[in-house]
Amino acid sequence: MNTKLLQLLEKDCTLNREQLAAMTGLTVAQVEEQIREFEQARVVLGYRAVVDWDRTEREAVTALIEVKVTPQRGEGFDRVAERIYQYDEVESVYLMSGAFDLTVIISGRSLKEVAHFVGEKLATIEDVTGTATHFILHKYKENHLIFEKREEQQERFVLE
Numbered sequence: 143m144n145t146k147l148l149q150l151l152e153k154d155c156t157l158n159r160e161q162l163a164a165m166t167g168l169t170v171a172q173v174e175e176q177i178r179e180f181e182q183a184r185v186v187l188g189y190r191a192v193v194d195w196d197r198t199e200r201e202a203v204t205a206l207i208e209v210k211v212t213p214q215r216g217e218g219f220d221r222v223a224e225r226i227y228q229y230d231e232v233e234s235v236y237l238m239s240g241a242f243d244l245t246v247i248i249s250g251r252s253l254k255e256v257a258h259f260v261g262e263k264l265a266t267i268e269d270v271t272g273t274a275t276h277f278i279l280h281k282y283k284e285n286h287l288i289f290e291k292r293e294e295q296q297e298r299f300v301l302e
Contacts, residue, residue: 143185144166144168144176146165146166147162147166147168147173147176147177147180148180148185148186150162150165150166151177151180151186151189153286155189155190159173159174192284192285192287194281194289194290196280196281196289196290201251201252202249202250202251203249203250203251203252203253203255203256203277203278204233204247204248204249204277204278204281205247205248205249205250205256205260205275205276205277205278206245206246206247206275206276206278207245207246207247207248207260207264207273207274207275207276208238208241208242208244208245208273208274208275208276209226209242209243209244209245209246209264209270209272209273210242210243210270210271210272210273211243211244211269211270211271212269212271213243213269214269219237219243219244221269222244222267222269222270223235223237223244225267226244226246226264226267229248229259229263229264231248231249231250231255231256231259231263232246232247232248233247233248233249234246234247235247242272242274246264253277256275256277257275260273260275
């Protein structure tokens, strides 16, 4: 498996086949075949742009929710995780080690919409025993991409 090709695709999926071939030492035909194999094997699940929504007029709230779950015999946490990730609001679900079991990342148009999701949909799922919601106030970096660089601070001298 060509991990270099996967890393390049993950970093910038807009690179064309010729660029990928030059960067990996493969031919264009080999790049196309490997990408096709990655997609068929579900190693590559999709392609997407990372958008800084704070630079647009769209209002959105993102929350990280810690979820405690009672695992089920023979299924562990899988059944509950599958039920949670079916909701459109849910962007990501992760099984965690530590004080809670699942991390759920969701987006909504407002705090009220996120609160409604947690209170009416997530917390009412059988086997969910507790939640703790954390609102993301500002994104600095996501998927290896820096959202906003700090302006270089200019030194100021006070002359008397």
